Amino acid sequence: MPVVHGSGARRRRTRASRAIYLGPGLLYITLFMAIPMGFILSYAFLEKAPYGGVRLSFSLDSFTRALEPVYVSVLENTLLIASITTLLALVIGYPVAYAIAKLPPKWRTVAVILVVLPFWSNFLIRTYAWILLLNSEGIMNKGLLAVGVIDHPLALLYTREAVILGLLYAYLPLMILPLYASMERLDWSLLEAARNLGAGRARAFVDVTFPLTLPAAMIGAIFVFVPSVGNFIVPELLGGGKTVMVGNLVRDQFLKARDWPFGSVLALTMVGFLVLLFAVQGYVARRINIGDSRA
Amino acid sequence: MRASAVRKRGMVGAVAVVAALALSACGGGSAGSSESAAPLDPKADLSKQTLTVSNWADYTNPDVLTSFTSEFGTPVTMATHASNEEIMGKLTAGGDSGIDIAFVSGQYAQALDRAGLLEHLDQSLIPNLKNLYPEASTLAYDVGNVYSVPYAWGTTGLCYRSDLVKETPDSWDAILNPPDDTKGKITMLGSERWLLLPALKKLGYSNNTVDPAELEKAKELTLAAKKNLLTYDDTTFYNRLVSGESVMAVAWDGWCSYAIAENPDVKFVLPKEGSDIWTDTLVVLKSSKNKEAAHAFLNSILDAKNQSWVATTALSKVPNKASMDMVGAELAKQYPAMGMTPAEIVQQEQILDLGDKTAEYTKIATEITAS
16 A cells, blocks of 8 residues: 555545545456456567467567558558448438437437437347348349339449448447537537627538537547447458458457467557547547637 | 556556466467376266367257256256357367367367367277268378267368259359359358368369468469359358359358258259368367266267267268168258268368468468458
8 A cells, every 4th residue: 555645534535435436447447458458469479379379489570460461451441441431420420410419308318219229139130131131132122123223133232332331330329429419418509609690500510519519529430430440240241251351350360360469460450540549539629628718 | 646656667567467477378279289188987977077068059969968968967058159260269268168078170170189178089988989980080180080079071062053053063163263144143161271172172282282382373263263252151151042142152062951951953063173071070178077978978979860960950961870871861862962972072182270371371361352
């Protein structure tokens, strides 16, 4: 126990209560995040053993391997797919959140429940449902053929677009919810003030509503982007294994190639992107807050 | 300030502890398999033992489990794994997996044994081994059934809709250079060892090759075939054939029979260039504390009637002569692949573990799928 200087009973109590409040969270983070991350970090610098596991000898080979063109292109492809997904989620999610926030209070709850409703059924099953909808003998193609819009089935499934659709479908609620939360708490009188001072609808939106909801939009973007980068089920099921993302690579290194060090390096790359994103989000949010306090 | 300094030292300490843990946990995978185990006690009271068995879903006869428990008093817990890779991951993650018996394909049994994880079987406790075809003890991944007993075996070939293709396939070319009418309606197995199989066999190479030049050629051929594929599919390709979404698939013979069961227009053919032998096996983990019961379980699986279930229900050939004598002829009428004789099977090439070189196949698979 560290010595408490100039101790007062109150200060000790504050410390004790702080420990009680923080304890469970810290324990959780240590056990399930810090320690596993420590493993991944140490594995990244070791040599692989032939049947999984690692040999205790220092090596940077896994890092140089990650720079081989095939892996770089997988990473680029992943970032592209995740970025498009995030952008679409923002474009679709923003108006939805706005509309929900404008609903009468009792309908808001209903709308929010509808948004989270898909989470009540299993993700894998919902992804399989898209296979039934999109395949060449599926409902979509059969329907379009029946009404004569197309004369032969479209290749909707097993494309990069199908992967983006699947990810968008899966993570759109994660964009809508933080946006809705921020819009619901938005001080609409600021908007009225802007209008009273002569700003048009568009101007008021650009100068008032959008900046105030930007931090939430960025949180939503992170919520969508991060799991999109790591997802390996959607590219496998809807991409037909013809599209590879970093998540698939990481899994394959651990399970198929039995190359734990390389899998660790790839996993660290994903963590690196995550940290970078949070740094950007934090920076932007701070900038907006500073702007607020000056105004 | 002080507090934060303490915290920092704490962090360094935590990282050091983690690193030490990591280092101590990672020795696995290189232990030799030669250490001698305690001899088994043939008179052990099996009702004091329990078994945890991991198998693919729907691949064990539930009746065998109940009758085993009622005969020996040993409770059996079934766990399932979706793939060889998944069970490998569980078994090699370090520590005791809690699994006594695992169902794995032959090359994975070989890998697990090389990693020192398998119990070498006491064959005197498995008298039903006598039911096996002689050929079943000659398979290259485990000659003499030292650490595994075979559960089902077969080969990989072409499964197709005879009513929807113009040309009857007889070669891997049906996948690698398909005629126009099947383009875009073909599925291939995506697991890397089977992903390269059509190309390796077409080129006349071993499907266990690690020669970089041979692998490179096989990669190019497989890559060229990608544009004519509907998708890579290891798990639902037979449904696609039944629905007509695909018309031609690289398929394990037993799984093709699933499609034949639903649509008699589905046919199976072994390409003329040859193919592999796949074998699903049972292995006993060295970490098991219930080895006598595990041996009794293996013996019970190899019972003629019990193993015939695999043929009649999972529609896979079994290397059990006594079982096939019971049900084989009847099944072969509906499922021609069932009629393949052991002599014909062993003419194909057994898939073997490649140790360190396994990663080469993964890399090539990534290059093919990511391009």
